[in-house]
Amino acid sequence: MYQWHFDIVWSYRWLFLNGTAITVGLTISVVFLGLLVGLVAGIAQLSHSAAARWSSWLYIEMFRLTPLLVLLLWVYYALPIMTGIKLDALTSAVMTLTLYGGSFYAEIIRAGIVSIDRGQSEAGLALGMPPGSVMRRIVLPQAIKRMIPPLMNQSIIQFKNTSLVSVLAVPDLLYQGQLVAMETYRALEVYTMIAIIYFIVLLPLTVVVKRAENHLAQSN
Amino acid sequence: MTPKIEISGLRKSFGALTVLRDINLHVEPGQVVALIGPSGSGKSTLLRCINLLVMPNSGHIRVGSDSFSFGPGSKPPAVMQQARFRSSTGMVFQHFNLFPHMTVLQNVMEGPVSVKKMPKAQAVSLAQALLAKVGLSDKVNVFPTTLSGGQKQRVAIARALAMEPEVMLFDEATSALDPELVGEVLGVIRKLAAEGMTMIIVTHEISFAREVADRVLFMRDGLIVEQGPAREVIGNPKEEATKVFLSHFHTRG
Numbered sequence: 312m313y314q315w316h317f318d319i320v321w322s323y324r325w326l327f328l329n330g331t332a333i334t335v336g337l338t339i340s341v342v343f344l345g346l347l348v349g350l351v352a353g354i355a356q357l358s359h360s361a362a363a364r365w366s367s368w369l370y371i372e373m374f375r376l377t378p379l380l381v382l383l384l385w386v387y388y389a390l391p392i393m394t395g396i397k398l399d400a401l402t403s404a405v406m407t408l409t410l411y412g413g414s415f416y417a418e419i420i421r422a423g424i425v426s427i428d429r430g431q432s433e434a435g436l437a438l439g440m441p442p443g444s445v446m447r448r449i450v451l452p453q454a455i456k457r458m459i460p461p462l463m464n465q466s467i468i469q470f471k472n473t474s475l476v477s478v479l480a481v482p483d484l485l486y487q488g489q490l491v492a493m494e495t496y497r498a499l500e501v502y503t504m505i506a507i508i509y510f511i512v513l514l515p516l517t518v519v520v521k522r523a524e525n526h527l528a529q530s531n
Numbered sequence: 532m533t534p535k536i537e538i539s540g541l542r543k544s545f546g547a548l549t550v551l552r553d554i555n556l557h558v559e560p561g562q563v564v565a566l567i568g569p570s571g572s573g574k575s576t577l578l579r580c581i582n583l584l585v586m587p588n589s590g591h592i593r594v595g596s597d598s599f600s601f602g603p604g605s606k607p608p609a610v611m612q613q614a615r616f617r618s619s620t621g622m623v624f625q626h627f628n629l630f631p632h633m634t635v636l637q638n639v640m641e642g643p644v645s646v647k648k649m650p651k652a653q654a655v656s657l658a659q660a661l662l663a664k665v666g667l668s669d670k671v672n673v674f675p676t677t678l679s680g681g682q683k684q685r686v687a688i689a690r691a692l693a694m695e696p697e698v699m700l701f702d703e704a705t706s707a708l709d710p711e712l713v714g715e716v717l718g719v720i721r722k723l724a725a726e727g728m729t730m731i732i733v734t735h736e737i738s739f740a741r742e743v744a745d746r747v748l749f750m751r752d753g754l755i756v757e758q759g760p761a762r763e764v765i766g767n768p769k770e771e772a773t774k775v776f777l778s779h780f781h782t783r784g
Contacts, residue, residue, distance in 0.1 A: 433584055434628035434687075438642040438694060439618020441611060448645055452632050 316497060320504045323491045330487030331508055337483060338470045341408040345469065346462070348409060349416025354446070356421045367417065374414035380475050382407050387479050404476040412469045419465060423458035424450060456527060463520045467513055474509075484508060535560045535698060535729045536581065537598075541590035543576055550576045552753040554590070558698070561727040565734055565744035565761065569776055572750040574733045578700050581731065582620040583613050594620060595697045618646050621691030625703040627683040629675040635662065635686050636671045642694045654693075661689040665719050681712030688719055699723065701732040717743075737780045741765045749773045 320327070355367035374382065386407045391397040398406065427450050435445035477486035488505045492498040534557035541554035550573045558564050566574045579585040581592060589602030597616050599608050608616065630638050639658035643649040649657070662668055665685040675683055684704055691699060701720065705713045717739050724730065724743050734740055740747055740761060747764040749757045749772070757770045768774045 428628075430624060430626055430628035431630065434622075434624065434630070434690075435641075436584060436614070437582060437617055437620075437622040437624075438690070439614050439616075439646045440642075441614040444645055448641070449630055453630075456632075 313499070315500060317500055317504070319495050319497045320491075320500050323495075326487045326491055327484070327504065327508065330482065330484035331512070333482055333487075334470070334473050334484040335512065337405070337408070337473045337476065337481070338466075341405055341412055341473070342466045342469055344405070344409040345412030345416050348413030349420050352413060352417035353420030353424065356417065357424060370410075371414045371417050374411050375418070379407070379411050379472055380478065382411060383475055383479060400476075400479040400481050404473075404479055404481045408469065408472060408476070411472070412465065415465050415468075416462060419458055419461045420454075423454040423461075426457055427454050460520055460524045460527065463516065463523065467516055467520070470513060470516075471509060532559055534558055535562070535595060536731070537591070537593040538581070539591045541577070541580060541587050541592065542602075543573075543580060543585060543587045550753050551580070551587070554753075554755060556748070556755065558729060558731060560729055562746065563724045563728075563730045563732065563744045565732045565740035565747045566750060567734065567737065567740060567747060567776070568750035568756075573753040574750050575702050577750070578622075578702050578731060578733050581698075581700060582617050582622055583608065584617075584622070614646075618642070618694055619697045621694060621696035621699040623684070623687050623691055623699070623701045623704045625706050627675075627680070627687045627707075629683055629686055629690070631675055634672050634674055635667065635678070638675065638686055639690045639693050642690065646694065657693060658689070661692050662686070664692075664722075665689045666715070679712060680708045681715045684708065684716045685719055688716075688723075692723075698729040698731070701730065701734070703733050703735065705734070705736060737765060737777065749776065751776070 352367040352371055355363040356371070358364055358367075383404065387398070387400060387403040390403075424446075431449055431453065432442075432445050435449040436442070440448070473483055474485040476483055477489060480486060484505060488501045492501040495501070536556070536558040538554055538556040541551055541556075542549075543551040554573075554577055556564075556577075566577065568574050576585055580587045581594065583592075583599075586607055587601045591601075592599050594616070597619070599605075599616075601607065630641065633641065636655065636658050639661055640651075640654040643654045643657060644651065659668070659671065662671055665688055667682060667685055667689070670678060670682060670686075675686065678686065688699075688704075704720070705716050708716065713736070717736065720730070720732065721743055732740070732744065742761075744761045746758060747761045748755050749764060749768070749770070751772050757764055757768060757773045764773065765777065768777055
């Protein structure tokens with residue numbers, strides 16, 4: 312019978328806390344940057360310019376259809392050999408996660424925009440608004456409301472995705488845990504603790520998503 | 532008198548489907564023209580060409596002092612030029628298309644504020660005056676979802692009027708309304724006609740067309756088949772197609 316020793320986890324609590332902070336900080340930055348990239352790529356999908364449509368399509372599918380772990384390794388190890396540009400682990404991680412998340416956000420944003428009735432943009436155009444103002448003042452304010460629940464879901468997935476950066480030795484929660492496990496030979500306690508931390512951080516977020524969904528259902 | 536609206540040789544097709552064949556039309560200032568005809572005859576497309584929501588394949592359009600040519604050898608108007616042109620033509624849609632995220636007042640203010648850069652306070656009093664005109668002073672601060680169809684359409688008319696357009700285009704403005712709500716919208720249109728607004732009205736309300744319109748145009752298969760004073764075209768049509776179309780309305784009472 313295995314003897315659980317969670318007191319070991321407690322003695323490394325600062326490492327866990329530090330790892331959690333890095334994971335949260337990493338998530339916040341890649342969610343923010345990913346939304347910007349996703350907004351641009353999502354709107355480019357609806358552009359009149361074929362070049363904009365094709366290049367955003369290529370970007371979206373390239374990142375959506377490749378495993379994140381492969382992308383992380385490729386950007387960190389293969390990209391420097393191909394281009395001569397050597398990025399440190401954290402920069403590679405942030406860049407890859409941003410582009411990966413952005414490709415999913417782009418699809419959510421595109422779908423949200425096209426879900427708004429064409430009559431809305433026609434009414435804006437008929438008033439004499441240029442297409443840019445129609446998007447900013449009429450379409451996006453309505454579309455964003457519909458996008459919020461799927462964007463939050465995608466961000467929850469993105470939070471968990473950050474655990475993969477441990478393969479590049481970025482000191483996130485999982486990486487710090489691995490160090491503790493190696494030092495103490497208490498892998499079971501450590502990974503149990505890591506799972507619990509991810510769960511505890513995300514639980515309140517899922518409640519917020521549920522609320523947003525209910526609110527949306529009511530306002531429609 | 533120079534016509535307010537002049538259209539010549541207008542053609543439009545969507546892929547293999549030709550919707551407008553050769554439309555020639557002029558509307559004098561202050562004149563009310565009713566466009567009638569069966570579904571698919573091109574009435575709505577013609578109306579949408581007049582404010583460039585649909586780009587014609589060829590022909591000329593002039594509204595007031597703005598004129599555009601389409602077809603080989605002529606460049607379609609640039610995006611900003613289109614926008615400026617549309618700001619002087621008011622359009623009212625079948626399904627109202629009010630902005631659901633704005634209050635009634637904000638809907639009416641949106642054009643003047645975002646297009647004309649009118650100061651907020653001035654836009655508020657303009658919007659309030661227009662909402663009073665369409666009989667909705669008590670609905671200023673509600674959201675469109677709480678309104679009836681007739682009320683929504685009256686807000687939409689106020690929203691279009693807020694741009695102080697040279698002409699008003701009505702695209703089946705009463706077709707989506709319950710019968711008992713049609714009257715209040717027609718009442719507003721009637722009032723605009725009396726004030727001398729130049730208007731083109733696509734409608735299925737034949738008796739309204741006879742009463743309010745100076746001229747009636749009957750369209751079929753992308754052509755204007757018959758046109759003339761309202762009483763003549765509706766009361767005493769010459770073309771067989773017009774007679775057949777109007778007979779449906781007479782039998783319905």
